[in-house]
Amino acid sequence: MITRFLGKSLLVFCAACVLVPLLWTLMNAFKVNADLLTPVPQFFFDPTFENITYVLSRQSVFGALYNSLIICLSAVGLGLVLGLPAAYAIARNPNRITQEIQFFVLSLRFLPPVAVAIPFMVIWLNLGMYDTRWSMIITYSLITISITIWLSIPGFQQVPKEIEEAARVDGYGPYAVFAKVALPVAMKSLLGALAFSFVLVWNEFMLALMLTTSDAKTLPIVASEMSQQGLNVPWGILNAAVVLLSIPPLLLLGLLSSFLNRSFAQKNR
Amino acid sequence: MNRRSSLPYTFLIPTVALLAILALTPTIYALNVSFTDRTLFSSSSNYIGFENYIDLLSDRRFVNSAYVSLKWEIMTVTTTMIMAVGLGVLMFECASPKMRNLYCLIFLIPVLLPRVCAAFVWKFAFHPLYGIVTYPYRAITGQPLDLLADPTTALMVVGFVDVWQWGFFFAVIIVKLLESLPPQPIEAARLDNAKPWQIHFYVTIPMLKAPLISLALVKAIESLRSFDLIYVMTRGGPGIATETLDMYAFSQGFIEAGKIGYASSIAVIMLLTTIITFTIIWKRVNK
Structure with a gap:
């Protein structure tokens, strides 16, 4: 007791x-x-309300918020368009080749961020695309595509094969089965996977620090710079910026929690 | 699945090709730059062979940062796992299913926070004069307590924030794993009058060995991403006490010297070490 x-x-x-x-x-x-x-x-x-209004009225914060939203949502969009079909193909064709592909996708997470950031900086400088939203979207899509593939494979595996068979008997082609049967049935887990990839890039710091200087700066960078204004750290303003930056990931808390529940509940059976 | 369908090819080839380009180009580029003396300020450079790598061997700051990185890995992975197993078992034993769901929701918050935010939250909490964590010490002794400025404790404080983010998250996963176990062995042990800690130590944790090893591996991989925490909380200081390999590469390439070639050789060494280590371990674990 x-x-x-x-x-x-x-x-x-x-x-x-x-x-x-x-x-x-x-x-x-x-x-x-x-x-x-x-x-x-x-x-x-x-x-x-001084701190909050100060943060929200700053041009740099507004620009960074806009950049963060555009860059992260586009990268997640690329993850959706390119990652989901690949995950479906891997889930439905388990063989040696797809196994190797799955491991390759996972191994992208082993890459240390510095080892990606330094060469990408040189590459974007050479291409004249340094510090643009496009370069950030492309760089981040490396993260979103691989995470989306990795996390949505189980979601597609849980779609009962019988439903797909039935659709095929009804005359659906393989692409129609994917778009009209597998996608809607697996939708809930797929949303969780996409939300995870959004949180990852929204929180990303090092690549953004090295690949942007002014035009394409994201919100984490601007928030971290607030501690460098003058000798006295403006803690009130900093706390307000921290709150603003934390809101989007916390809004996804419910979605992510039910994604976790679903992926573990399935292992039970 | 219809074997003659073109679907796997059209779905896989573009994505895999894009990922391969996005991942291999920077890798090859880093390898290439690491053999040059390229700097941030001029775009022309000469090939200097292995000079960067030879210089690294006699660079004491590099050796120090490799040591700090190793300490960081071991420290954060072990503490996270111990805390997660302990807290997971505690939730499983002491909380009703309803409360468990509430705790799981709460414990998911830290890992979702941007690391920059977590770093600032705790940096202010550990503030030597105004922090809420250092307040009891100040109230008793009347002295300020600056743990982040002390070389022996700075890395521990940063590590604490990392464990705060990941330990609670892993505890949630472990409680879900415990719930997914078949109940019969636990019931049998309970009938034999085993105490709760005995049940978990001898029955459930051994049953979860494989997923726990995978979790530790995931943590080891994620611990490589310590840069944001360290950058915000200490910038590698005091001195070089919390300078990890990525922090050192960053300051060589961008802050102090602008030696991109030299920084790239550090990045290449990190890349090779992590890829080789984790590929071997992962393949062995998931056989």
């Missing part, structure tokens, strides 16, 4: 370890520096 109580308290403590720092950051985004930079943490204060 006592151990059970201790275990439960430990769990509550762990949940607090996750939530308290985040709520603290959220609170700090609404504090003026006088409330923020105190030796004793302040839990009661007059909330201010």
Whole structure:
């Protein structure tokens, strides 16, 4: 009984370890520096919207938000168009060649980001495409395509073969079976896979740091630069930027959690 | 599937070709640049053979960064796995299914946060004068506590943030794995009056050996992406105490010297080491 109580308290403590720092950051985004930079943490204060309005009114933040959205959504789009069909082909034709392809796709994740970033920088400079959204989309599509393939193979494998057979008997060709049967049936897991690839590129930092300087800067880069303005770090503004940057991935929390549940529930059977 | 269908070819060839181009071009390019003395400021360069690699061997900062990277890998992978197994078992034993779902949702948050955000959240929490984590120490001793400026603790603090992001996530996966196990062996052990920790230590964890090894491998691969955390929290400092290989390559190529050729040779060494190591391990594990 006592151990059970201790275990439960430990769990509550762990949940607090996750939530308290985040709520603290959220609170700090609404504090003026006088409330923020105190030796004793302040839990009661007059909330201010200065930090948030400052962040949102900055041209650089707005530009970076726009860049991030365009670049990440386009890269995820490329992952969808090129990755999903490939995943379907691998899932439906298990043989040595597709196994090797699957491993090749996975091994792309072994590439250290520096080893990709430095040569890509030289390549984009030589092509005159350095610091453009196009170069970022193409670079990121390497991430999104491979992750989309890797995560949607199980989704396609779970589509019952009988349904596809039935559609074929009804006169559907292989492409129609993919588009009209497999895709809609596997839709929920595929959405989870795409959401994962979006979070990965939205959070990506090193490639963006090395491949952009002004025009194509993404939001993580601009947020990290806010700590470099002058000698005093503007912590309130920084916290507001952190909150803004964290919103999109957290909006996908529910979708990703049910994706995890589904992929493990299936192994059960 | 109809064997004469063209579908596998039309679906696979363009994607695989594009991925191969996108992955091989930079790799070959990096290899090529690593044999030159190319700098950031001039586009002309000469081939200098293996000079960059020979210089690396006698470069103490390079040796240091390789050591820091190795420490980082071992530290983050082992702590993440220990914490994830412990917390996963705890959730499985002590939380009702309803609470378990709530905890799983909460524990998924840290890994979804952009690493830049996680780094800033904790950098401020560890602030020597105003941080909430250092507050108890300040209140008791009246002294500031600057863990990020101390060479012995800086890497641990950054590692803590990494484990905070991944440990909770892996705990969620482990609890799902425990739920997917067949209940009979656990019931049998319970009838034999085994204590909960005995059940997990002797029955469930051994049953999950294969997925746990895969998880550790995934963590080892993801731990290679430590750059954003270190860049935001310490920039490799104090001194070179938290300078990993990618941080060193970055500062050689972009901040201090602009020696792209030299930085590329570091990148090539990292590339070869990780690809060879992980390919061997992965193939052996998934036989």
